[in-house]
Amino acid sequence: MHTRFERTGALTELSSYPQWAQDMVADCEQAKQSVLCHELWAQMSEASLDQASTRNFMVGVWPVIERFPAYMALNLLKTRFGRSQGDNLARRWLVRNIRVEQNHAEYWLNWAEGSGVSEEEVTMGRPPMGSQALASWCEEVSRSGDLAAGIAATNYAVEGATGEWSQRIYESVAYAESLPAAGRAKSLRWLQLHAAYDDTHPWEALEIVCTLAGMTPGVDLVQHLGECVRRSYTSMRITLDHCIERQDTLVKANTRVEAAA
Numbered sequence: 001m002h003t004r005f006e007r008t009g010a011l012t013e014l015s016s017y018p019q020w021a022q023d024m025v026a027d028c029e030q031a032k033q034s035v036l037c038h039e040l041w042a043q044m045s046e047a048s049l050d051q052a053s054t055r056n057f058m059v060g061v062w063p064v065i066e067r068f069p070a071y072m073a074l075n076l077l078k079t080r081f082g083r084s085q086g087d088n089l090a091r092r093w094l095v096r097n098i099r100v101e102q103n104h105a106e107y108w109l110n111w112a113e114g115s116g117v118s119e120e121e122v123t124m125g126r127p128p129m130g131s132q133a134l135a136s137w138c139e140e141v142s143r144s145g146d147l148a149a150g151i152a153a154t155n156y157a158v159e160g161a162t163g164e165w166s167q168r169i170y171e172s173v174a175y176a177e178s179l180p181a182a183g184r185a186k187s188l189r190w191l192q193l194h195a196a197y198d199d200t201h202p203w204e205a206l207e208i209v210c211t212l213a214g215m216t217p218g219v220d221l222v223q224h225l226g227e228c229v230r231r232s233y234t235s236m237r238i239t240l241d242h243c244i245e246r247q248d249t250l251v252k253a254n255t256r257v258e259a260a261a
């Protein structure tokens with residue numbers, strides 16, 4: 001039986017959400033940390049990420065940036081006004097927030113430009129091999145998953161983790177100073193907008209997922225939602241791995257050459 005969830009506590013407190021959701025968040029924490037603790041962020045925030053990896057990152061992540069409003073539109077197609085409280089909430093939220101995404105693709109291109117990666121390279125260049133894990137998964141779950149799964153995977157998991165890594169990079173003075181002074185603010189705009197500070201989006205997405213699933217969803221649904229969230233984090237980590245893979249390969253190759261010499 002569907003037992004309604006209606007949030008009474010603060011939006012950004014995990015304790016405001018049903019126990020199953022709190023457990024799900026805890027179960028997925030390790031996978032989330034594999035994204036947040038990724039080597040790529042450490043290098044980027046120290047302004048030591050090499051140009052080939054920077055290019056890979058800008059080109060490899062671009063399809064997710066460009067398609068993000070489309071993932072939301074695919075989820076919007078699944079809603080039916082009046083069917084449930086969750087449907088109404090999802091519909092209203094998606095309609096409003098697709099518009100918010102409007103300029104984000106352009107801001108990503110500005111960021112790339114400031115990092116020395118041209119618009120043509122980002123939009124027409126070939127993404128590094130294996131880097132499309134996140135884009136493929138977001139597309140799949142938004143297209144074929146149910147509404148709660150789609151929102152959990154994209155607006156909760158991907159946006160949530162992105163808010164946290166964006167904040168880390170945005171706060172790095174070394175990183176900001178590594179960008180050309182002219183147009184620096186423009187280059188940093190995407191990061192500024194996505195840095196978590198007072199971003200309530202992932203929480204709102206969690207609220208929608210809980211409203212759709214209710215207080216006492218079946219074990220199967222809970223497990224499925226957890227798997228979708230975890231898969232988003234894992235796909236993000238794989239995408240990042242493939243953006244710096246080339247450098248790792250170079251290092252390994254050099255080590256082999258040195259060892260053989």
Ligand SMILES: [Fe+2]
Pocket residue numbers: 068101104194
């Ligand atoms: Fe965005």
